[in-house]
Amino acid sequence: MIDDPHKAGSDELQSHLEGEGLNVRDVHGAILREKDDPRDGYEPIPLWLVSAFMALVFWAGAYLSFYSGGFQADVFDPVQVSWAGGGAAVKGPPDPMVVGKRLFTANCVACHQPTGQGVAGQFPPLAGSEWVLAGDWHGDNHLIRILLHGLQGPVQVKGSTYNGAMAPWKQLKDEQIAMILTYIRNEWGNSAPPITAEQVAKVREETAGQTEPYTQTQLQAIPAVKYESAAPPAPEVQTAPGGGDVAPPAPAQPPSATPAAA
Amino acid sequence: MSATLAHPSTVTPEMEKAQRALIDESTRVPVILFYGSAIFWLLIGTLFALLASFKMNAPTFLDQWSWLTFGRVRPAHLNAVAYGWASAAGIGTALWLMARLCRTPLRYSKLLISAAIFWNIGVLLGILGILSGDGRSIEWLEFPNYASFMLFVAFGLIAVWAILMFRFREPGHIYVSQWYLLAAFLWFPWLYSTANILLNFQPIQGGAQGAVNWWYGHNALGLWFTPIGLATAYYLIPKVLGRPIHSYYLSILGFWSLALFYSWNGMHHLIGGPFPAWLISASVVASVMMFIPVITTAINHHMTVRGNFQALKWSPTLRFTVFGAMCYTLASVQGSFMAIPSLNVVTHFTHYTVGHAHLGLYAFFTMIMFGAMYYILPRVVGWEWPSARLIRWHFWLVAIGIGMMVVVLTLGGLLQGLALLDPEITFMASLDYTKPWLFLRSVSGLLLTAGHIVFAVSFTLLLLKTGATRTEPTLFGSDQGRQPEPLNV
Amino acid sequence: MNRMPVIVIGVFLTFFSSWLGLVAYPYFNLGRYTPVVDENTGDINPPPLSGLAERGQQVYASAGCVYCHSQQVRQVGYGSDLERGWGSRPTVARDYMRESPVFLGTMRTGPDLANIGARQPSAMWHHQHLYQPAVVSPGSIMPSYRYLYETRQIEGQRSAEAIDLLPPDNPPEGYEIVPTYEAEALVAYLTSLNRNYPLPEAPEPPQ
Numbered sequence: 001m002i003d004d005p006h007k008a009g010s011d012e013l014q015s016h017l018e019g020e021g022l023n024v025r026d027v028h029g030a031i032l033r034e035k036d037d038p039r040d041g042y043e044p045i046p047l048w049l050v051s052a053f054m055a056l057v058f059w060a061g062a063y064l065s066f067y068s069g070g071f072q073a074d075v076f077d078p079v080q081v082s083w084a085g086g087g088a089a090v091k092g093p094p095d096p097m098v099v100g101k102r103l104f105t106a107n108c109v110a111c112h113q114p115t116g117q118g119v120a121g122q123f124p125p126l127a128g129s130e131w132v133l134a135g136d137w138h139g140d141n142h143l144i145r146i147l148l149h150g151l152q153g154p155v156q157v158k159g160s161t162y163n164g165a166m167a168p169w170k171q172l173k174d175e176q177i178a179m180i181l182t183y184i185r186n187e188w189g190n191s192a193p194p195i196t197a198e199q200v201a202k203v204r205e206e207t208a209g210q211t212e213p214y215t216q217t218q219l220q221a222i223p224a225v226k227y228e229s230a231a232p233p234a235p236e237v238q239t240a241p242g243g244g245d246v247a248p249p250a251p252a253q254p255p256s257a258t259p260a261a262a
Numbered sequence: 263m264s265a266t267l268a269h270p271s272t273v274t275p276e277m278e279k280a281q282r283a284l285i286d287e288s289t290r291v292p293v294i295l296f297y298g299s300a301i302f303w304l305l306i307g308t309l310f311a312l313l314a315s316f317k318m319n320a321p322t323f324l325d326q327w328s329w330l331t332f333g334r335v336r337p338a339h340l341n342a343v344a345y346g347w348a349s350a351a352g353i354g355t356a357l358w359l360m361a362r363l364c365r366t367p368l369r370y371s372k373l374l375i376s377a378a379i380f381w382n383i384g385v386l387l388g389i390l391g392i393l394s395g396d397g398r399s400i401e402w403l404e405f406p407n408y409a410s411f412m413l414f415v416a417f418g419l420i421a422v423w424a425i426l427m428f429r430f431r432e433p434g435h436i437y438v439s440q441w442y443l444l445a446a447f448l449w450f451p452w453l454y455s456t457a458n459i460l461l462n463f464q465p466i467q468g469g470a471q472g473a474v475n476w477w478y479g480h481n482a483l484g485l486w487f488t489p490i491g492l493a494t495a496y497y498l499i500p501k502v503l504g505r506p507i508h509s510y511y512l513s514i515l516g517f518w519s520l521a522l523f524y525s526w527n528g529m530h531h532l533i534g535g536p537f538p539a540w541l542i543s544a545s546v547v548a549s550v551m552m553f554i555p556v557i558t559t560a561i562n563h564h565m566t567v568r569g570n571f572q573a574l575k576w577s578p579t580l581r582f583t584v585f586g587a588m589c590y591t592l593a594s595v596q597g598s599f600m601a602i603p604s605l606n607v608v609t610h611f612t613h614y615t616v617g618h619a620h621l622g623l624y625a626f627f628t629m630i631m632f633g634a635m636y637y638i639l640p641r642v643v644g645w646e647w648p649s650a651r652l653i654r655w656h657f658w659l660v661a662i663g664i665g666m667m668v669v670v671l672t673l674g675g676l677l678q679g680l681a682l683l684d685p686e687i688t689f690m691a692s693l694d695y696t697k698p699w700l701f702l703r704s705v706s707g708l709l710l711t712a713g714h715i716v717f718a719v720s721f722t723l724l725l726l727k728t729g730a731t732r733t734e735p736t737l738f739g740s741d742q743g744r745q746p747e748p749l750n751v
Numbered sequence: 752m753n754r755m756p757v758i759v760i761g762v763f764l765t766f767f768s769s770w771l772g773l774v775a776y777p778y779f780n781l782g783r784y785t786p787v788v789d790e791n792t793g794d795i796n797p798p799p800l801s802g803l804a805e806r807g808q809q810v811y812a813s814a815g816c817v818y819c820h821s822q823q824v825r826q827v828g829y830g831s832d833l834e835r836g837w838g839s840r841p842t843v844a845r846d847y848m849r850e851s852p853v854f855l856g857t858m859r860t861g862p863d864l865a866n867i868g869a870r871q872p873s874a875m876w877h878h879q880h881l882y883q884p885a886v887v888s889p890g891s892i893m894p895s896y897r898y899l900y901e902t903r904q905i906e907g908q909r910s911a912e913a914i915d916l917l918p919p920d921n922p923p924e925g926y927e928i929v930p931t932y933e934a935e936a937l938v939a940y941l942t943s944l945n946r947n948y949p950l951p952e953a954p955e956p957p958q
Contacts, residue, residue: 030735031282035504037362038437038497043509043565045558053554060547070540073780074952076843077826078539078603083647094954098839099791101691106792174790318860321885321894328898335816399812400852428755436753444755452766456774461852469844470782471853477773485766496757521762525769534825535855536842538780544772607830611821611859682859685834689862690890696860697892 094175096194100183103176107169108184116188122164124157127188131157139224144195144203147177150213168213174200193228214262281365288367290642292374294725296354297635299382303346303720308711310339315704319697337404338392339603344402344482345413346385348623350378350465351631352490353420356443358449358638359497360424363440370423377419384412386430394447400461400471401480410458418452424448436514442493446520453478471478473537477528483622484524488590491627492559495587499566502580503573504747508565512558520555530601533610556594556664562707563587572636576718576737576746582633585661589625593618608683610625613696613703617668624710625664632656632717641726647736648729653722654738659713667706674699684705781844787950796847796948800940807940810933812852814896821856822865822944836867839947840954845947861893868945877938878914878930886917899934902926 069075105114111123119124130136132235150168154161169177174197181200185192314336316323324330361368369372388409391397396406405413424447428440430583457478460466466474500507507513529537529545567573567584574581596618600609609615636653640646647653681692723729737746786795801806811817824838832838842865847853848919856863871877876887882900884893900914912935913927922928930938 028766030646031279031286033735034279034282036278038439038500039506040438040510041506041508041566042511045509045511045515046561049557049561054555056551056553060551062348063547064540064543067539067543069543071538071540073538073776074843075539076536076841076952078543079826079828086587094791102789102792102794106794126491317894318892321892325894326898331814331896332894334813336818337815356782397812397813397815398852399815399817399854401817401857409791434753434754436758441758443757448759448762449766452770456770460774460778465851466778466854467782467784468847468850470780471775471847472855473773473777475853482771518761518765521765522768525766526772528769528773531857532855534829535823536844536846537777538844541772541776545923552831603829610830611857615857639881666952683831686829689835690888693860693892694890733818 030255094179096179096182097186100179100181103172103180104183107172108180109165116184117188120160122162123160124155124160126184127190129157130183131155132192133190134224134226137220137224139222140193140195140199140227141203141225142219142222143181144177144200145207145210145214145219145222147172147181147201148200148204148207150212150214151215153215153217155216165213170204174198174204195227225227263287273339280479281371282362285361285364285365285367285643286358288369288371289361292368292371292378293354293358293638293642295375295378296350296357296381297639297721298725299378300347300350300354300631301721303342303350304589304714307339307342307347308707308714310335310342311702312707312711314339315707318700319704320570328395333399334393334395334594337397337399338389339400340402341392341404342385342389343407344623345388348487348627348631350381350696351635352487352627353377353381353448355494355631355634355638356446356490357420357423358642359439359493360427360443363437363443364427364499366427366430366432368427369430370426373419373423377416377423380412380416380419384409384416387412387690398462400475402482403457403461403475407458410462415460417454421447421451437496438507438510438517439493439497441517442489442496445517446486446489446493449481449489453481453485457534467535469505471534472535473529473541474669476531477525480531481525484520484527487623487627488520488524491586491590491630494630495563495590498579498583498630498633498637499563499587502577502583503567503570505566505570505749508562512562516555516558516562517559519551523551523555527552527632530606533601533603541670546601546603550598552594552598556591556598560587560591565615570749572747573749576739576744578647578657578736578738579633579637580596581657581738582629582636586626586628586630586633589621593622593626596621608679609675610679611682612675612679613671613699614679617671617675620664620671625668629660632660635721639721643724643727645724645727646732646734647720648723649720650736650738650741652716653736656713656716656720659709659716663706663709663713666709667703668701670699670706674703763870784845784848786848787845789949796950797849797946798943798948799850800943803936803939804943805940806943807936807938807943808850808852810899810937811854811940814866814899814937817854817856819858819860820854820862820864821859822854822863823856824863824865824946832863835862836870837863840949842946843950843953845950845952861891864941864944864945866945868942869947872942874938874942875914876939879916881934881937882916882928883920884916886920887916896934899931899937900928901931902928912952 029088067078069078104112109238112118112126113123116125116127124131126132131138134140134143146166148168148170151166154163172180177200178197182194184190185194313324313330315327317332318336320386321332328334357368357374384405388405391406391409392404397404398406403410424444428444431440450491457474459473460474461478465471496507496513526548527545529542530549533542533546535542563584571584574584599605600615600618636647677695678692681687681695682689734740738744739746784796786799788794789796801916822842824840824842825832826925827833833841846865847855854864860873871880878900880887881896883895883897884891885895897920902922903926905913905925910929913929916922920928
């Protein structure tokens with residue numbers, strides 16, 4: 001064995017190869033005609049290449065500053081530049097039909113059913129219900145009061161009588177109640193103006209003293225208020241308890257004006 | 263005879279040739295073991311490719327059996343050609359190149375022989391595992407743990423071997439091919455172990471898996487196959503022509519810019535996907551910056567060959583290698599453009615990507631590996647290729663085959679992508695656009711299969727040392743009496 | 752560059768930078784999510800999977816569905832994913848926190864499945880489609896997964912889980928086709944795929 005072939009002399013190599021039964025000429029004709037191993041030339045890097053690379057580096061910097069979403073870990077849309085920090089996507093207002101449906105499904109379907117049909121004799125329907133659509137003697141304010149404080153005793157809905165109890169839902173937030181009501185007012189063929197969180201907040205404030213669920217009689221004693229009605233506002237009638245709802249302004253107002261507090 | 267820069271002046275050309283003889287002799291068993299395995303898996307992988315392609319033309323084809331369902335045959339194909347063919351061919355080439363360039367006979371060959379055995383067992387277990395339903399469905403990392411562990415052991419042995427060889431190299435100038443090979447052997451075990459641990463052995467939470475997956479997937483291409491392919495081209499092109507590489511400085515620029523930019527490309531497989539915007543943008547930028555190493559290398563190779571393109575007429579090594587090197591440029595430039603989001607929105611999720619993948623792994627890497635085999639095998643076997651006609655058939659079958667495949671998948675993919683972009687066009691319509699192109703893809707696959715069979719026959723005949731003893735290399739045209747033309751050195 | 756340490760250190764550092772960016776950063780920022788409680792509904796998002804659906808993930812991996820189907824809804828204005836009804840919002844990393852492996856996918860030979868449970872909530876539809884995709888979706892090149900189903904004789908009454916198939920795959924008289932456990936698991940997983948819930952980093956887009 002030769003320890004270090006590149007230090008071995010030519011004769012030594014030759015005899016070693018012959019000892020191994022190899023003759024360089026016979027076995028490795030390929031090696032004999034082979035050219036030298038590759039070596040490096042030293043041409044300079046062309047200037048146009050360097051310029052092109054510099055241009056690319058500039059482009060890279062520009063691209064990264066525009067399309068990196070502020071390097072936030074929770075910004076997923078590259079088109080959205082978010083250097084202000086605090087990350088997440090700009091939130092638009094939630095869609096009541098989407099979120100309201102989620103809340104309704106989470107809280108209300110056990111009784112009123114996903115179809116809004118209720119259960120005959122037990123739970124009143126919401127589809128086509130005058131209570132929901134503020135038809136007949138009903139107002140938007142009644143609907144909000146029911147959600148906040150509940151309902152008990154016999155009630156008339158679409159010609160049928162129901163004698164159950166609806167629990168209060170005042171633990172839900174104003175926005176949540178508003179979205180649920182907007183949802184049920186515009187689903188299953190219903191069509192009525194949306195309810196806003198501010199309207200819910202006002203009613204909640206005024207009915208803060210209410211401890212028992214309402215009865216139909218009690219609600220009928222409270223004048224109906226329709227927040228987006230074009231009709232002239234009804235005169236205020238004060239009854240106790242429960243107080244009045246948001247009082248419509250003096251009749252001097254043009255009929256088409258929305259009450260200021262709505 | 264001009265002496266090379268690296269050589270101590272005491273070494274005469276005679277001694278250098280004798281050294282090469284010793285070196286080739288020492289590499290014989292490992293090289294033939296890896297090359298033989300590679301060609302075996304090439305045939306297996308090609309068979310799976312045909313099955314997968316036919317199943318897209320006729321979904322009822324062989325659909326009774328779970329182990330031949332498309333979702334298993336397709337990853338079996340990828341893993342067989344990536345780990346069975348391409349990696350084994352790359353390792354075989356790399357170890358011969360390392361021995362030659364380090365100017366020292368291959369030591370510790372038992373490490374390599376063990377590695378080859380572990381390798382083949384791992385690939386076999388992995389393919390069988392995928393077909394039987396143990397596949398992980400993580401692209402490029404489908405092998406179940408019992409198989410990937412084998413591959414990792416084999417990789418580890420090879421990396422250790424590479425470092426030892428490098429340690430014992432002849433001191434002096436380190437040639438550009440050696441940078442790439444050393445880098446590849448250091449990068450790949452790190453890649454493979456990290457990805458397998460974080461995705462297969464102790465999977466991390468799902469939100470992060472995609473990033474690790476494609477960090478690995480792209481780097482397997484860019485930091486394992488590409489360096490080996492480039493190292494081979496950087497050796498064979500100047501070697502066969504007897505000319506120096508055009509510019510050492512371009513080599514340096516090319517190497518380091520590749521090292522820096524390539525590894526950040528991974529997220530371009532996930533543009534539009536559920537990842538932070540900056541991560542995607544960083545990969546887009548890195549992908550476009552790849553113009554730097556790619557153009558640099560293209561200039562270096564082109565200027566080295568310039569004036570001698572007629573050599574491609576008679577040298578199989580050069581023809582395959584230069585074809586591959588040109589397709590490297592083409593595939594990489596295409597890739598840089600594909601990473602731009604306004605183009606990616608069309609090509610992502612379509613067959614365009616599949617065409618690109620084959621342009622890279624076949625038209626670039628596989629063709630260079632063929633070129634390397636045509637050069638190296640006669641030297642380790644001690645016999646010239648028995649038939650120039652077989653080499654010629656091999657070249658034209660695979661060149662036309664891969665050219666056709668890339669073109670039909672590109673066109674089909676573009677039509678598919680444009681249709682997908684328009685919500686008025688039904689999804690089924692986008693699928694209908696692809697069907698004729700998928701049929702043509704199967705046709706191109708048959709051409710490739712024929713080419714591989716021809717090559718396997720050629721290889722077998724070489725190993726068996728059939729035919730008359732040749733004193734001249736088997737060049738194109740040698741069976742037709744044509745002589746090689748002189749070069750402009 | 753004639754010294755090995757220079758090459759090794761350079762090779763290590765360049766690669767390490769990518770490891771930091773594409774492995775370490777995702778692990779720390781995208782790999783340690785906790786679920787979020789929806790302030791409006793009290794839902795846990797993303798919802799936990801049933802045991803059967805978890806098993807279904809493995810069947811999905813074993814069958815290789817990811818090679819034709821993606822599971823990601825791309826950004827607003829980028830591609831037509833949202834317009835096709837493939838989701839109500841783009842998907843984000845937290846949506847995949849309960850999946851392993853994650854099937855983001857890179858091919859759309861078939862449609863995206865990120866919200867297939869919302870588009871096709873019927874388990875029977877999925878069974879039929881898996882058994883005879885070309886009949887349920889004419890023009891489809893999806894292969895049949897009938898190896899996930901058993902054909903057996905009807906004993907007494909037809910089983911509750913037997914699936915209805917159209918010709919030419921409907922079983923002969925006196926036989927029924929029932930899903931194996933793997934098929935039930937796969938369908939449980941498919942029907943669980945629904946990412947139409949809001950997250951802090953991915954609110955529902957406004958109307």
